[in-house]
Amino acid sequence: MGPEVAPSTEPFTAFYEREHRPVLVLARVLAGDAETAEDVTHDSFAAALVDWERLDNPSAWVRRVVANKARSHWRRRYAEHRALRTVAASTPGRYELPDDTEAFWAEVRRLPARQAQAVTLYYLEDLSVSEIAAVLDCAEATVRVHLMRGRRALAERLEVDDE
Amino acid sequence: MSELDALARRHAGVARDAYADARPPRLSPDPSRLPGPRGPRRATWIALAVAAALLIAVALTTLGGAPPPLEPAANPSLGGGPTTSPSAASSPGSPTADIEQPQFGEGWRLLGEGRDVGEAGRTAVATTDDQLERLWREAGLSGGVPEVDWGSEIAVWFGAIWSTGREIRLTDLVVEDDTVYPLTPALEPDQTWADDARPHSFVVAVARSVLPDQVPLNVQLNAEPLGYGWPHERTVVEVHLAVPGSTATDEQLHDDPGLTPEIPTTVEDGGSIPLGQKVLYWFTPGECGWERLGTFDGQEWRLAEDSSPPDNLPPVEGDAWLTRLDEERILYSIPETELIYVPAENGWTCEDG
Numbered sequence: 001m002g003p004e005v006a007p008s009t010e011p012f013t014a015f016y017e018r019e020h021r022p023v024l025v026l027a028r029v030l031a032g033d034a035e036t037a038e039d040v041t042h043d044s045f046a047a048a049l050v051d052w053e054r055l056d057n058p059s060a061w062v063r064r065v066v067a068n069k070a071r072s073h074w075r076r077r078y079a080e081h082r083a084l085r086t087v088a089a090s091t092p093g094r095y096e097l098p099d100d101t102e103a104f105w106a107e108v109r110r111l112p113a114r115q116a117q118a119v120t121l122y123y124l125e126d127l128s129v130s131e132i133a134a135v136l137d138c139a140e141a142t143v144r145v146h147l148m149r150g151r152r153a154l155a156e157r158l159e160v161d162d163e
Numbered sequence: 164m165s166e167l168d169a170l171a172r173r174h175a176g177v178a179r180d181a182y183a184d185a186r187p188p189r190l191s192p193d194p195s196r197l198p199g200p201r202g203p204r205r206a207t208w209i210a211l212a213v214a215a216a217l218l219i220a221v222a223l224t225t226l227g228g229a230p231p232p233l234e235p236a237a238n239p240s241l242g243g244g245p246t247t248s249p250s251a252a253s254s255p256g257s258p259t260a261d262i263e264q265p266q267f268g269e270g271w272r273l274l275g276e277g278r279d280v281g282e283a284g285r286t287a288v289a290t291t292d293d294q295l296e297r298l299w300r301e302a303g304l305s306g307g308v309p310e311v312d313w314g315s316e317i318a319v320w321f322g323a324i325w326s327t328g329r330e331i332r333l334t335d336l337v338v339e340d341d342t343v344y345p346l347t348p349a350l351e352p353d354q355t356w357a358d359d360a361r362p363h364s365f366v367v368a369v370a371r372s373v374l375p376d377q378v379p380l381n382v383q384l385n386a387e388p389l390g391y392g393w394p395h396e397r398t399v400v401e402v403h404l405a406v407p408g409s410t411a412t413d414e415q416l417h418d419d420p421g422l423t424p425e426i427p428t429t430v431e432d433g434g435s436i437p438l439g440q441k442v443l444y445w446f447t448p449g450e451c452g453w454e455r456l457g458t459f460d461g462q463e464w465r466l467a468e469d470s471s472p473p474d475n476l477p478p479v480e481g482d483a484w485l486t487r488l489d490e491e492r493i494l495y496s497i498p499e500t501e502l503i504y505v506p507a508e509n510g511w512t513c514e515d516g
Contacts (some may be wrong), residue, residue, distance in 0.1 A: 096181070101178060115425065124175045160166040
């Protein structure tokens with residue numbers, strides 16, 4: 001995750017240029033498809049722009065918004081957009097992931113939402129427990145519990161060792 | 164490093180690499196594009212219900228709640244072909260004019276459609292020529308009644324609801340357990356729409372081969388009933404229509420009396436919520452965010468200490484259900500979120516929360 005930068009010292013455009021790609025990848029594995037990821041990412045950065053002057057930690061904030069938007073409640077809105085998009089025109093698939101990678105992240109998404117978010121931030125973004133806590137806006141102890149349970153469940157489902 | 168760690172980091176690397184050439188697109192920071200209700204207060208209970216039902220319908224399909232898509236109809240051009248009333252066309256220059264109504268999908272074909280004809284919030288089923296004639300007339304469609312191959316198809320009228328600024332298209336049918344319903348997403352879901360609820364008739368032929376093997380069969384307007392009434396949003400079919408050529412008498416095709424109308428009571432800041440009553444409230448978070456609900460029955464209500472806002476997202480302005488559970492508690496409900504509010508102490512400010 002990018003450094004915590006006070007919004008007054010960094011223009012939004014620089015933040016956007018720097019953070020767009022990692023946030024897009026985060027959205028991709030949490031949402032499960034490229035189009036939703038693009039929509040979620042777009043709307044999250046657009047929301048950040050609107051609130052830019054009030055964000056203390058925009059890197060964490062935009063990831064939190066993405067993590068939440070990628071959940072089912074929000075995916076419905078994006079699914080509605082997509083239903084129309086398929087009517088308007090079919091778009092060729094972009095950013096396809098290999099099947100085994102897709103399957104791995106699908107297993108992550110099957111975890112309870114908070115566990116899935118914590119595990120994704122931990123592995124995909126290499127965030128520390130304290131950084132994950134900042135993103136999810138919860139205590140570090142809570143993150144540790146989510147990570148422990150999430151990893152344990154994931155290891156069981158994938159039938160791999162987690163020792 | 165454990166086996167899981169190695170596996171996870173490998174797939175993380177693959178995902179990152181897949182996006183190696185991703186470049187940030189130009190943002191459209193138009194607030195009207197942002198999710199959540201913004202702009203002027205706009206929701207009548209009808210518009211809200213339509214929006215909620217659309218979201219539920221699409222979600223059920225997208226999130227695996229629905230079975231696989233229907234099989235293609237044997238012959239999409241069977242019968243007289245789709246007919247469209249003049250009112251169905253999008254107006255020239257409309258931003259949505261280029262999104263055409265699909266003429267057929269998997270297991271269904273469009274017999275006709277028309278905006279501002281028929282009746283909003285309505286369904287009907289036909290299994291004979293006479294029933295189709297009546298259905299076609301009630302749907303308000305012009306032109307001759309199309310042919311339906313009753314051996315392999317039935318006909319259904321969906322009296323959908325659209326609102327000025329929020330056009331809809333019928334994009335698919337979903338069969339889920341004992342229920343059939345259409346997906347009718349709005350073209351611009353985030354667009355501010357008017358308070359009107361206008362009919363948009365869609366009449367489709369549905370392949371019997373995709374109908375569920377259950378009796379009764381529910382043919383309804385949305386994944387979930389709109390919840391505000393109209394028993395005729397759902398047609399209950401008391402015959403096994405998956406059987407080729409089977410017909411239903413008028414008595415075997417009826418509305419669902421279980422869909423009892425419920426007209427919500429609304430409340431505004433400063434108003435009163437009687438004990439046990441559920442009312443609709445336009446929540447404006449203001450500077451206090453989730454912390455302050457409003458003033459009801461002469462006292463200010465704040466978020467209970469043990470009640471957590473959803474996912475730490477900022478609240479958005481919009482309609483919410485409030486239920487006065489007892490003297491000391493108000494339940495705030497929006498989809499997937501419930502919060503408890505309690506009376507604020509004298510001198511309380513939201514910074515205290």
